[in-house]
Amino acid sequence: MGTIQQTQDFSWPNNWLDTSHISALKDIFTACFNGISSDEYFEKYFNCNAAFKRVLRLYFADGNIVGYCLLTFERANKKVLLRASAGFYPEFRQGGHTLSFSIQQAFKYWLMHPWQDIYYADTMLSPAMYRAISKRVAITYPSPQFLHHKRDLFDAFNKAGIVSSVTDTRCLVETGRSSAYSDDDLKAFFNSEKREIAFYCKANPHFASGVALFVIMPINLKQLVHTLFKR
Numbered sequence: 001m002g003t004i005q006q007t008q009d010f011s012w013p014n015n016w017l018d019t020s021h022i023s024a025l026k027d028i029f030t031a032c033f034n035g036i037s038s039d040e041y042f043e044k045y046f047n048c049n050a051a052f053k054r055v056l057r058l059y060f061a062d063g064n065i066v067g068y069c070l071l072t073f074e075r076a077n078k079k080v081l082l083r084a085s086a087g088f089y090p091e092f093r094q095g096g097h098t099l100s101f102s103i104q105q106a107f108k109y110w111l112m113h114p115w116q117d118i119y120y121a122d123t124m125l126s127p128a129m130y131r132a133i134s135k136r137v138a139i140t141y142p143s144p145q146f147l148h149h150k151r152d153l154f155d156a157f158n159k160a161g162i163v164s165s166v167t168d169t170r171c172l173v174e175t176g177r178s179s180a181y182s183d184d185d186l187k188a189f190f191n192s193e194k195r196e197i198a199f200y201c202k203a204n205p206h207f208a209s210g211v212a213l214f215v216i217m218p219i220n221l222k223q224l225v226h227t228l229f230k231r
Helices: 019-032 038-046 097-112 127-136 151-157 183-190 195-203 221-230
Strands: 006-012 051-061 064-076 079-088 118-124 172-174 211-219
Touching (some): 019 038, 019 064, 038 064, 051 097, 079 097, 097 211, 097 221, 118 151, 183 195, 211 221
Antiparallel strands (some): 006 051, 051 064, 064 079, 118 211, 172 211
16 A cells, blocks of 8 residues: 655645646546546536635645545535545555544634534545544434434435435435446445444445435534544
């Protein structure tokens, strides 16, 4: 597996990407996802008109960009919604890099705006990523602990989503892209005895075809305290 040697952070609009960064990111999109246009993907996520704030971390090895984690901040129904997008070349998909950055940025924003109703949401095509977040963050919807909770949030944030028969919430979303999993990868996921991965595969059995699990996490004092104790 590869080793991340350096990171660089960006914040739109004052400190954003140049053409070399954009070209390297589009190469990562092509390597990570099937069935997408890298140009359209960049426009949709990195030039999102609905976002009032964007923060990005690039990950480097041997001077080359090998991964990224993007967070966008949107206002929805008097709430603030943080959305995540991330991708890495296969040999660098380990270590929880994006999770640490995402959590840090989410709570940094909450500390500056504690009176706001803030949520973090991620469309997860990876059972492994879902497990990484569920093990680190105390309160996530959906999860085995919160199976049928917060239907109103899914209706508000993922109103065009698909209802999962397991959770009875709109926690599934057709992304139009799929991750390049091998047959061995899929077999390992569906046969896993790890609680979080087993739940993910049951709630979202079509993830290999581009259906993602829409995961919501509240960003507030209760989440902070419970997450710190969970660690």
